Amino acid sequence: MIKWFIAILGYVFFRFPGAILGFLLGSLLDSTSIKTSGGFKKVFSQGEEKVTPADFELNLLSLSSIVIKADGRVNQTELDYVRRYFVSAYGKERANATFRTFNEIIKNRHVSAPHICMYINQHTRYPSRLQILHFLFGIANADGSVSNAEAEEIGRIAGFLRINFKDFESIKAMFFKTGDHAYKILEIEKTATDTEVKKAFRTMAKKYHPDKLQHMDEVYKKGAEAKFREVQKAYDHIKKERGIN
Template sequence: MIKWFAAILGYFFLRYPGAILGFFVGSFIDNVSSNKGGGNTVFSDITRQKVSPADFELNLLSLCSIVIKADGKISQTEMDYVRQYFVSTYGKEKANAIFRTFNDVNKKHEISAQRICNFLNQRTRYEVRLQLIHFLFGIAKADGHVSNPEVAKIKEIAGYLRISATDFESIKAMFISSSDNAYKILEISKSASDDAVKKAYRAMAKKYHPDKVITENEAIKKGAEEKFKRVQKAYEDIQKERGIN
């Protein structure tokens, strides 16, 4: 199926973020292919006409574009990060077609992050949307620094995708260093008691354990494995800091 092929390609080029997005895109294409009735999409709502390549690909690229332009400047490194993903997933010819169509639509219509996210909310699980936020942070970090405007824009998108504030801060802490990063990853405050730290670790470890996160979906599972490792590292750092056994 398309979703597994896309996931494998994505993982080969961008590791687990690519695998997640590859499976994400491939699953959607599989669903569209099996849906004889068609249906309205975000870009159809905007342009009131059929567009090609698939609307979903344009919606995904649109979110990437919004993040890249968030700080008022276009980073070539971030653009290359996105282009590498699309080329690895679709092949050079189709990726170029997607970018051409996106440029044509973008010249005529303003991109609405809210409409795009509403479209995705109806078609994806919460765990997948978490991976999408992780991917957007990866784009922002591609040039070595995540700016405040980029954080603000990703936070806005996360809100539209109905991502909880604590989950957003946890993912953010994986990309932006601060003195209390480990606590943010565990979704607790620095003043939490040792017992609260242990409880938070158990809860987060359970939340992101590969056996607990859509086990039939190997691409999502890879993303959960990476987050699971981050959670373990955060707990180990707090253990060392506090001398917790």
């Protein structure tokens, strides 16, 4: 660590007083070296470092900023969506503390999606990453529609999060209401048999069941419930369309 290195140099040149001063100066450098401008803790470093909830929150905000800026403008409705989400997830005080740096992320900070997603992949389970994807689509849809640029950016992030194509298309279809969106949500083709439709519903209901996110914050469980409802709605739509009992 820096403080010990400078302490040794101080001792070599100025003996014990130099060692003390070197240790104090090195401690100061150690504490500042793990921060970026604006107070961000570095997520990726050469050595190991303890993961904290704040790490995850800041990385989630960074991914949010990528989606918000995807269409070349910053939409206040989308910013408000993210703020409400964080207040709901972490409480007003903690969310406000995190958001003190959000403007810096939006305006100035260069965000590396591959690095952020690498971090998230290492510290979250696959169902949690599906919920993150759902959250990002929710941001894009906050103003009433998801633009092609936003969908493409979220698709790129999904790739970095190692989310498979069918899962991506399923969640995307929850926000893009097309002629076959119900089938995409269930991850099947329109040519699927009634038996295959029923099987797909059981599979998807199990995949998106809120119980899979019991280890996450309450807001993530609510997000899982939202996906679960979309699966149910898609199934009901197909049943009505086909006359399935």
